[in-house]
Amino acid sequence: MKVVTFVNMKGGVGKTTVAVNVADALARRHDKRVLIVDVDPQFNATQCLYSGDDYVEMRADPTTHTIFDLFNDGVIPVVSPISGISETEPLDVEDIRPWKYRDNLHILAGNLEIYRLDMAPGSGRELRLKRYVEALAKADVYDYVVIDTPPTPSTFMTSAILASDYYVIPVRPEPLSRVGIDLLTGVIARVIKNHGHKIENAGVVLTMMDARTTVYYDALSFLDSDEKWAGKRFKTVLPQRTQIAKNQGDQRLILDSNKEDAKRAIAGITNELLERVGDDGI
Numbered sequence: 001m002k003v004v005t006f007v008n009m010k011g012g013v014g015k016t017t018v019a020v021n022v023a024d025a026l027a028r029r030h031d032k033r034v035l036i037v038d039v040d041p042q043f044n045a046t047q048c049l050y051s052g053d054d055y056v057e058m059r060a061d062p063t064t065h066t067i068f069d070l071f072n073d074g075v076i077p078v079v080s081p082i083s084g085i086s087e088t089e090p091l092d093v094e095d096i097r098p099w100k101y102r103d104n105l106h107i108l109a110g111n112l113e114i115y116r117l118d119m120a121p122g123s124g125r126e127l128r129l130k131r132y133v134e135a136l137a138k139a140d141v142y143d144y145v146v147i148d149t150p151p152t153p154s155t156f157m158t159s160a161i162l163a164s165d166y167y168v169i170p171v172r173p174e175p176l177s178r179v180g181i182d183l184l185t186g187v188i189a190r191v192i193k194n195h196g197h198k199i200e201n202a203g204v205v206l207t208m209m210d211a212r213t214t215v216y217y218d219a220l221s222f223l224d225s226d227e228k229w230a231g232k233r234f235k236t237v238l239p240q241r242t243q244i245a246k247n248q249g250d251q252r253l254i255l256d257s258n259k260e261d262a263k264r265a266i267a268g269i270t271n272e273l274l275e276r277v278g279d280d281g282i
Helices: 015-030 044-049 052-059 067-071 112-116 125-139 155-163 175-195 214-225 242-249 260-276
Strands: 002-006 034-038 076-080 084-088 099-102 105-108 144-148 166-171 200-206
Touching: 002 015, 002 155, 015 034, 015 044, 015 105, 015 144, 015 166, 015 260, 034 044, 044 105, 067 112, 067 125, 125 144, 125 155, 144 155, 155 175, 166 175, 200 214, 200 260
Parallel strands: 002 144, 002 166, 034 105, 034 144, 166 200
Antiparallel strands: 076 084, 099 105
């Protein structure tokens, strides 16, 4: 099992779009068993798959869980206007059950309630995701775990890095994004140093690309000439399409759209990812 985290310290770069649609392509085009883990407190990856009504319905099923259940390792008081105050016992990581979106594609859904958890560094909670994916690997449940992270340095981002074998950086071709990826490598380097964790940079994916702009070619030049990033750029880029964002808001994935350039792009990005992580079963 391979664990890949999609990470950037800047929002609005298409990180969630790439993560969710690569996971979908792995499942549909390559017959991989895939789990998406939505670690972002804004749970955008979850909203790519479920409408508000569907999300509420899934949350009502006591046999499935969310990221809150994973990170909650203590007794949490729950206040109900009907039954009063009750307590929820934490679950062992082996007992966490994701939601089934479709065959071969599951998700451990996001949950706004994780803001209630004390995620201070050193609390031990940042290691629960790592323990969870280790349990999944032992059980041979999935071929890939794809983690979508928040766009800010946090214990949630740290937990994703510690649980992963590889990380991918989606980035817009603009100067501020280039600064962001350099800062990100510093954050990851500190996590590696502090925890002794090994994780490999699988590459940088350019998103929201418009080949008519000079900033796009500036981004290519920067990534290809900089010693740190040379060879890390994915050859395939995700085009700039307002329809992609609209479809995402309506829970329609790229492979379900009629945008052939976007479909080719997500297929190409997925193929490159498989090559970069050494998956011969492309």
